[in-house]
Amino acid sequence: MRTWIVVAAAAAVVASATMVSVVTVLSDEAPPAGPGPAATRTGVQMRAPETRMPGEPFRIRGRASIEGASLTGLPVHLQRQEKESGEWVEVGSTDTRHHGTYSFPALTLDEVEGTSTFRTYVDPGALDDPVVSEPREVQLVPQxxxxxxxxxxxxxxxxxxxxxxxxxxxxxxxxxxxxxxxxxxxxxxxxxxxxxxxxxxxxxxxxxxxxxxxxxxxxxxxxxxxxxxxxxxxxxxxxLAGTPARTPTFLDEFDTFDPANWIDRPGQDVYGAGATTMCAKASPAARKVAGGVLALGVLPDPDAPEPCTQGDPENGPLQHVLQGHVQSTTFTQARGWFVARVKFQSGKGSYGAFWLSAEGYGRGSAETDIAEYTGASLWGDSITANWDADGSSFRSSPQRFRYPDPLVGREFPIGPRYQSAEDAYHVYAVHWTASGYDFYVDGNLVGSVQDQSAYNPGRVVLSNLVRDWNQENLRDLDTAAGQAAYVVKVDWVAVYEE
Missing domain, CATH: 2.60.40.10 (Immunoglobulins)
Known part of the structure; x- marks a missing residue:
């Protein structure tokens, strides 16, 4: 009898680290044209795991079908291939159950047997030729x-x-x-x-x-x-002993404001520095260190009480605003761990951020916003991270994601339930590697960006910025209580090499 074998690759299914193979046999030549008996069609599927550890049990399961015949009680045989001879040796047999499914008793692999290859076959007797599944290898892997x-x-x-x-x-x-x-x-x-x-x-x-x-x-x-x-x-x-993770390459616990570590961000200490920050500038008056904490605030400029007319009129009436905005004075580093313990502002109208800024623009440079907070009353209690690498001198590749939202009350593998970013200090970090960025909050991985186009060193930046379009949300900056709502508190900053 002549047979036709068709391997239905498109029907292969991968689920829970198992491989599925399907082989279909068409017998009795091709079906004749016009009226007449149709050819019988038999199929057998086999599922087996890709890997198993020594002694770890696994099952081989599948489904057999035969057109025009009962699916229940069809004999199915399991075979293992001998490594040296290549011959197939029967391991066991079973019968199909409801809908043609079958399952063999649990098997294990040991060091002697090693990686093994299995297949199943169905012998439907006079109805059709024996049908064999695609062989599948179960690899023995060490733990x-x-x-x-x-x-x-x-x-x-x-x-x-x-x-x-x-x-x-x-x-x-x-x-x-x-x-x-x-x-x-x-x-x-x-x-x-x-x-x-x-x-x-x-x-x-x-x-x-x-x-x-x-x-x-x-x-x-x-x-x-x-x-x-x-x-x-x-x-x-x-x-930690003897590893780069023990000794920081940069550390500040803010016993004082150290000019060797920090400087008000150059170029941002004048009005009109950016298209969306025409009416705000970095100022030493908007930052202070007390009690081991760097406080970055927002306040009206006492030297410019008149309205600001440099901004876009569509943003409404604008005032001159001083904002805390500092960067590392000389320290730069490419790749590694960048970590800060921060408590963000509660008022809406400004947004605090811990980020990295590459020197200049162009190929290999990136801005990496490790954590930004806009205030719970504006966009919800969410932290965002932005990554923007200049893959060439003509192209920018921005990516942006929010940390799990909402964070409040969320349980992570490490630590207690998350408290609001404005109610508690949290440790925010990025691990920058050759393959991309991993973002963490309190030691829990919350997001990743995989890209290799950024490699230039970056400076550490701490900021509490007011965009012109967000000034309408500022409240009571002329009072001490109002200003207190717009304070980002940085407890410490540490950087480690990879």
Whole structure:
């Protein structure tokens, strides 16, 4: 009997890291033209996982169909291919159930068997020829467990605090990823031979990661206990000691306003500096340091009480406004961690920001707004991040996203429920790498931008800006209480190399 084999690649389905293969056999030659009996059509699908760890059970499932015949009780055979001879050896058999589905008992792979290739076939007897599925390889992969401690990124709270009070971000990575796998984290003094002490119990997410608070005075290891047939696995020790994440390349905890660290932003200290800031300028009168905090404010210019006529009349009546706007004096850095603990303003009409500004424009330069806050009463309690790299001297590639909105009350893997950006200090950070940017709030990843066009060093910028179009929202700047609503408080700033 002559057969026709058609592989329906378009019908392949990938779900939950499983591969599906479909092979269809058409028998009895091609169907004759005109009236007459139609050819029978048999198909078999097989699903198998792509990877498994030694001892980790898995099932091979699928569906068989035969046109014109009952779907229930159709024999299905499972075969494994011998590595040396290439021959197929039967592993087991079963019958189809409702709608032609089938499932074999759980299998496991061990170090002896290693990666294995399986296929299923259906023998419908006199109705058709035997039909074989596409073979599928189940790869045996070793499990690995790692611990990485990243800079101090975790310290939400309503009061100022020294940077030493911030916890570092501990990351456990278990591979291959299995959501919900329990992991025990242990701690001891760095470099010591003391007994490991239990630190925290965590579970992996769908990417195989779990998170914990870590401290400079400790090193950590992670133990993934035996789980679903997989043996226990332990990581090497990890900590801040001896890593770039321990010692900042730039640090200011604002005991004073240090001119060696900060300068009022050049070019922005005059009116008319930008198309949307014609009536506001950076001024030392709008910033001060007290109690270990840099306060960036907004206030009317006492030397220019008359209305500002430089702005767009469509923005309504405008006044001359002084604003806190500083940048690092000489420090620049390309890539690494840029971190600040900030409490944003509550009034609408200004927006606070922590950002990076490249030197000049052109190829390789970027503006990276790590966190911007416009006030809960304007656009909701949302933090936005903007990234704008000049990929060539003629093209700009802006990207913008909001942090999870709303943030208030949101539970993250690390830390307590999020309090409003204007009610509490939070640690905002960006991790700038060769492949792009990862944005964090209190040690929790909230967004990523993948792009490689920016590579020029950037300066750190802290600002509380008033755009002309937003002046209509300013309230009571002529009173102390009104001015207090427009203050961005920066507790500390730290930068680390990659």
């Amino acid at each position: 690995t467990v790692g611990v990485l401690v990243q800079p101090r990124l975790i310290d939400p709270g309503t009061r100022p605090a020294p940077m030493s009070a911030a916890a570092a971000r501990g990351v456990v990575t278990v591979s291959p990823a299995r959501a919900g796998r329990p992991v025990e984290v242990y701690q001891r003094p760095p470099g010591s031979q003391e007994q490991w002490q239990p630190w925290e119990s965590v579970e992996t997410d769908a990417q195989g990661h779990a998170y914990f608070r870590a401290w400079e005075g400790g090193e950590y290891k992670a133990v993934a206990p035996a789980w679903h047939g997989v043996a226990e696995q332990t990581s090497l020790a990890g900590g």
